[in-house]
Amino acid sequence: MSECFSLAFGIGTQNSAGDWLEVFYPQPLLNPEPALVKVIAEQLGYTGGNQAIALATSQCGTLGKQLEAAGFAEQGALATQLEGSDRPLVVTILATDEAPSSTPEAYLKLHLLSHRLVKPHQVVLAGIFPLLPNVAWTNQGAIDISELPQRQLAARMRGETLNVHGVDKFPNMTDYVVPSGVRIADTARVRLGAYVGEGTTVMHEGFINFNAGTAGTSMVEGRISAGVFVGKGSDLGGGCSTMGTLSGGGNIVISVGEGCLIGANAGIGIPLGDRCTVEAGLYITAGIKIALLDDADKLVKVIKARELANQSDLLFRRNSQTGAIECKTNKSAIQLNEMLHAHN
Template sequence: MSTLFSLAFGVGTQNRQGNWLEIFYAQPLLNPAGELVDAIASLLNYSGGNQAIAITNTQASQLAEALKPLNTAQSALLTRLAESHRPLVATLLVEDSAPTSTPEAYLKLHLLSHRLVKPHGVNLSGIFPLLPNVAWTNEGAVDLAELAERQLEARLKGELLEVFSVDKFPKMTDYVVPAGVRIADTARIRLGAYVGEGTTVMHEGFINFNAGTEGPGMIEGRVSAGVFIGKGSDLGGGCSTMGTLSGGGNIVIAVGEGCLIGANAGIGIPLGDRNTVEAGLYITAGTKVHLLDEHNQLVKAVKARELAGQPDLLFRRNSLSGAVECKTHKSAIELNEVLHAHN
């Protein structure tokens, strides 16, 4: 039997040149069963590798019949897709390599928002050129080169084509609403965000693609790409973030359980469990930090990167000297032992 990393059947939008603008995958699969892959491969003449294969309504109907004894959910989906008036695609990924097409890129963003993989759990290298910059409107995605004409057509009919945003990424909730979440402003969560069960995102909260929270938790600030927030215990369960958490590239800025990042604060290092960063304080990897003992006496000055991932830390700024300070529930001797071991 054949094996795949991921498989999905989608319906999407193309411009007048037949180029994909976006794709909606209702039920993406991770590591689908071998017999399912074999049945699909024979009907689509799939020859291997990572491929996005355009399918017709007739092929969708044939696939629905072939998959009925193997996967009733996928069969039912294909039955619905067979009625579509929009273009259809079957995307098969044999391996998790860098995406090479818009359907592949959208599938990987769906895997994240469907909670099938966690941030940085899938290869998104080179994704930006594969995502066209489009107008997201009340009539769906519109190619920017076609927007003016579409707006005129709407006006002539006495209608309005409303443009919500112009961006490469759509909002997540137009594609998937994960179970057990509260989102005050859905426009601030991009497709490709991982929003764990029990997460609340307040009105000013923002979660980028390839970032998110394991939940439960409360997001009141910005969670940028590469950041993944662990489970918390604030107010009955939740890591509360009101500042900026910055990641990016191949670096994951992990935030442990029970952390609090204060208003207008931000981090550029991973945090261990039960860390607190006071309001207004931004910590980068190179920030000079004064370690204090239980008597508020200076023990040692280190760079913030040396404290990455350590639990039970409080980061604050001295209101008189302006120095960034760190206190811990551990004794100064235990902290020094941790730092020497870390070095």
């Protein structure tokens, strides 16, 4: 077999009609070895392309032995273990990184992000929302919304309580993977598909959406929206908001460089370079007018915030007397003009 983008064995949940609600992939692979794909293809009849192939428990034992004999002990052991499952099984193979076309494919791509196998904006997620059913996430697993009333009644008749933790398209990341070296105070505030870098702390009011996250050591006390990727050593203050968008379709990708501080109740609509600070309570949108000051606090010119995108060592603040939004830098007026000319 030729090179493959991703492959994973999954165990999931289907509704009474046989539609997938969610899939858990314990060991997703990025760029698996062709020999491994070949063994699976021969056993399951895979002929190419992006496919989610139903896996019967009766196939697991033979497949596990074949994988172990070919030198893939870890995947072989997993396949053998799945032989004892009473839940639906699937093998999802992505020959190429294209827009997902099924719920198992969509869940595999979310797993790749949360397992840190790919970073935000490095995988195609176009069209993912229609593939993720709105699900009731309960103490008894994922339940189709239309089937929830009957399940609640059945639970009460058994003397049990069916607790509904949320109704959403995206589950909690930690119900599927807990990345190493992180602290998450409230796990309901980090979605599957978030990339949470080693050394990141997410406080109780912090939030990380799918296709977003932190590169490394960061303190998250506010919101990291989809499309935003925060560099190492940054501090996102309580209640801060970052207005990133998905990287498909020509949308702007919001990134935050290393060592940045975005104060409480502050937000950005432009990407920042390294060592930038946004004053608490200040919201910087791309089209907002900013008074650019040099290292001597002299006004150089008034520009739109988007002209400062990706620049480093900037301090954004609001003038307490005039109300004007200012950007302070450690560069001279000449250097600032050169910087803006080069940027434009």
